Amino acid sequence: MVMVLDTGLLVLSYCGLKRSCFYGTTFSDHKLLVHSLEEYKFSRNSTAVIGTHAIIIKLGYEASPSLTSLLVRAYMSFNHSFARQLLHDVPYWNFNVVSFNLIIASFIKMGDIDFAKRMFRKMPKRDLVSWNTMIGGFVRNARFQEAFGFFRKMLSSNVEPDKFTFSSIITACARVGALDLAKWIHGLLTERRVELNFILSSALIHMYSKCGKIGTAKAIFRSVKHDDVSVWNSMINGLAMHGLAMDAVATFSEMEADNILPDSVTFVGLLTACSHCGLTQHGREYFDLMSRKYLIKPQLEHYGSMVDLFGRAGLLEEAYEVIKGMPIDPDVVIWKAFLSACRTHRNPELGEVALSKLSHLDSGDYVLLSNTYCSVSKWDAAAKVRHMMKKKGVKKSRGRSWIEFGGAIHQFKAGDRSHSETESIYMVLEALMGRIREEGFVSVTDLVLMDISEEEKEENLTYHSEKLALAYGILKSSPGSEIQVSKNLRTCLDCHSWMKLVSKVLKRVIIVRDRIRFHRFEDGLCSCGDYW
Structure with a gap:
């Protein structure tokens, strides 16, 4: 703790704090220190956090689990290494489960899931929240095999999963497309008689859609309550990814008939469905309906869907007009979708426009333009792009x-x-x-x-x-x-x-x-x- 302590005392000295401050009633009150750290943990105020840490040490509270866990979370807001150093130096074995859970959640939130996993393994006792936090963290960080592994360990530890657990692990199955695992987890859900709320219903529909079983997704959709828009959204998006545009259109009509108000996600699904099947006129109508009838302001993803819709259909000029007419700056995803369309429909001139708008190029951007030139037999231009890639050390994405x-x-x-x-x-x-x-x-x-x-x-x-x-x-x-x-x-x-x-x-x-x-x-x- 020497590193952190010395820094804290140095900051206190610079702030002009006197030694007598350590003995005032304000700082000697444990509850007030807790209150102060609660305010600092999201403030990124390094001076205040380090200063309070020094006061805690001076008053002999450094072994307090509640204060230490708050200090860790406060340090996490501006310095990961300080937080890890603190956990190495303090006797955290007397932490309670709640303190451990809060610390693990903080590291996961900041993207340091490996350190969170080390802390989890050091826990003398774990509860449902501990397992849910780790499984959810693995899923959010796309470490699905570890999520599955922890879920199995959780079951073998006789910790009963709840709706949050199943929601996370169902999401992992969807992302991987693991049908056998999906069926097993759905069986556990049924076996344990877990009631399906709209979150789990939506997750199951999404999972089976992503696992290639759109028929099963439809059956679940028909068997659950439809009173939340997210359930409808999962079904519409599932149909879209399977290229069943007319089914998605019919589902939306049914949704309107049931007086369920669509949201922005609904229209992303509808526009995607239209894009995948070349329904340009339907796409235009839904884009207009979104703002005209439902007062939903188009966001980047809606404009991106329209660019994709027109680009896939070969209407490159129309796609470009959508981009130029956007009230917000197009992001890199939109320009890449446009560049991809230029490659598919062999238009290197507009492809160059798209490439000029990409401030940070990855391998795919260079290769798209190179292949656009190749598609119209502009071999010298393609060779120049390839040479540029080699010169900059750009490597192609690995399939x-x-x-x-x-x-x-x-x-x-x-x-x-x-x-x-x-x-x-x-x-x-x-x-x-x-x-x-x-x-x-x-x-x-x-x-x-x-x-x-x-x-x-x-x-x-x-x-x-x-x-x-x-x-x-x-x-x-x-x-x-x-x-x-x-x-x-x-x-x-x-x-x-x-x-x-x-x-x-x-x-x-x-x-x-x-x-x-x-x-x-x-x-x-x-x-x-x-x-x-």
Whole structure:
């Protein structure tokens, strides 16, 4: 504690505080110190916090669990290292559960979940709040496997999960697309007779939608109360991501008939549904309806949806007019959506406009422009962009795909050979490629060139990550069963064409969830109608 104490006394000296101040009734009152720290914990007032810390030490209160936990949270507002140092130096083993929980929550809120996990492990006793805080923290930080692991440990510790626990773990299942885990957790929810409020109902609908089971999501929607807008929003957004635009439109009409007022999230779902299916006129009407009838002021996400709607449909000038007419500054997401549309529809001139508006460029931005030039055979311009990338050390985004089997998530990268069953996976893939070629499949190399930002470039298109994941699914599943693969990027055109033919040859349903939406491949066709 020497570092913190010396700093505190130094600050007190600079502030002109006299030694006699330590003995006044104001500072000697433990409750008043607590009150002071309660005010400081969100104030970022380093002078006040360090000064109060010095007073606490002088008066002998440094072992007080309540004061120490408040000090930690106060230090967290401006200096993480001070907070960690304090916890290393004080005898926190006499903290009660509440103090531990508050400290753990503070570190998670500031994004330091690893230190929060260390504190959790040192707790002599944990309660439901302790587990919920950690599981929720893992989910918010996209550390889903750890969330699942802690949930299992929680159950084995005989701590009964509540609605907050289930809400967090259901969200984790949705983000990963882990259907088997989703079914297991839904079973636990039913088994423990947990009452479904609108939060859990919405979460379940969202979970099954993201896990590829839109039919199950619809069944849950019909079986729960519809008196909260969030339940309707989950259903509309679920239908949107599955490309079921007309179902989303019908659900919204039903929502209006039930006198449920839509909110801004409702219209994001509707506009997304229209965008994924090319319903430009419907999109225009909903964008107008939002402000005209429901007095909802369009936000960035609504303008972004309109740019995406027009961009996907090839109406680049109209998309650009939306951007220029925005009453707020377009963010990086909007410009990237526009840049992507320029790449898809081969308009390098407008692509350059989009790129000029991006102050911080990542790999995808450079590659999008490069591939836009390639699409119109401007090879010199494309080469200059690639040279710039190499000069600046910019590396392309790495594509990842994963598939769930046996309660575990198996992840693949392009050309991946790290899996324990790699040899068998590659044998299956090579055999499948041979059979597909016999059916007339030819790799779409020119189109893949335009989509190269969505997958790490490799010499052989055979080994894209989603193909490896599918090969593993074929290896481990029975003939005729459905296979589902998830991917962190937009699936490339070559893989999309390949998946369609595989579904026809093997007579199997293949579901791919990419960054944009769901693709259901069956009998040589895709649910997206090749529009995504």
